[in-house]
Amino acid sequence: MPHDVSPRDERAAVDLSVPDEVACALCACGGIEGLTAQIPTDEDLERLSAEHRACADTCRLKILSLLRDQPLCVCVIKYVLGIPDSKLSYHLSVLKKAGMITGEQLGNWIIYSITETGIRYLEG
Amino acid sequence: MPHDVSPRDERAAVDLSVPDEVACALCACGGIEGLTAQIPTDEDLERLSAEHRACADTCRLKILSLLRDQPLCVCVIKYVLGIPDSKLSYHLSVLKKAGMITGEQLGNWIIYSITETGIRYLEG
DNA sequence: TAGCTATTTCAATACAATTTGAAATACCAT
DNA sequence: ATGGTATTTCAAATTGTATTGAAATAGCTA
Incomplete structure (x- = not known):
């Protein structure tokens, strides 16, 4: 048949x-x-894939989940995750470039906050 | 001060x-x-990051956008995207493993459909 | 069975992301 | 200025992911 x-x-x-x-x-x-x-435009495809790529790492998802309820400075995140500064800094920069978090200098510290986009992507 | x-x-x-x-x-x-x-459980972090990783590629996002409105067989996707079979097959397997699409054999063809998860992630 | 088509698998290569520790920067306090 | 703390940057080594073409599989038709 x-x-x-x-x-x-x-x-x-x-x-x-x-x-x-x-x-x-x-x-x-x-x-x-x-x-x-x-098919979305190349620009949209690039943005979307970059956003997903930023969330495609357990370490970065941990950072987002820590920031979900309040802004935090780098040293607290570092204390909770127990990773080297340079590693944390790298992941923060990836999240920031993708628009998932923003950082604001406060004296000696930099206080990171999650963005609306970050919250949306954290939900999955 | x-x-x-x-x-x-x-x-x-x-x-x-x-x-x-x-x-x-x-x-x-x-x-x-x-x-x-x-912080979510390791299991949840792994799943979430794997799902995002699956969508962290413009080629795979194109596939998802093609499947959004109807199931398609591999050869149609291939025709539209203009990429080699083996490349397409690789990306389909990544999407499938992450639960973004499912494939059903129909005679000689395999018909791929997007899943609820796939639709959700495509929205961004 | 043999031949055809659709799709996947494989192994090699090329490319991109991550990790590391050391050095640099930036800001504050003295 | 000097010293201290918080954070980032850099380059090297490592790891992971994507691409390629050739070969393999699976199902159909005759």
Whole structure:
């Protein structure tokens, strides 16, 4: 019993043989062109992927979870996580570049706060 | 004019000197122990970071955006993205392992669909 | 069975992110 | 100025991820 297939016909307007299910869906969404139009702009793709990449690390997620309820200075975060300064500083810079946190200098200290974006991404 | 500081007192129950702002916030959230309790479990951190990592790539975000409105077979995705089979297969496997998509065999084809998780993460 | 198509796997290479400790910067207090 | 503390920067070593093309698998049709 052969599967229904739409081979190289007008429906898909493209030289592809695909299962009927898929050919149907393709038609309904405007064919290959309609599909292509669903892809976000390069700019949006870059921003989105950079944001996800910033959250793609357990150490950075820990930092975000610590900042969720209140701003903290670097030394407290360091104390809680028990990691070297330079490592913490690196991860803070990644989070900051991606817009997940902001830092404000207060005398000798830098107080980091989570952003709306950071909260949103922390939820998962 | 010196900044107010809480050096090594009982408030933080820990040998850290921090700005008053931070000492206050620390107190309100149960000190270092309260803070520590805010950190998700290792299991949750692993899952969250793996999910974000899966979305930390523009090629994979393109795939998710194509699947957002309908399931598609590999060959259509390949046609739209214009990338080699093996590359596409690699990215599909990353998305699948992270629970962003599922694949169902239909005869010779494999039809991939986006999951609820995938939709949620695609939104950003 | 044999031949065809769709998709995945593999191993090698190329590329990117992370970790480390040491040195640098910046700010405050004396 | 000097000394001390908090934080960042740097370059080297390590680790992890992405890309490639060739070969393998799996299912269909004849």
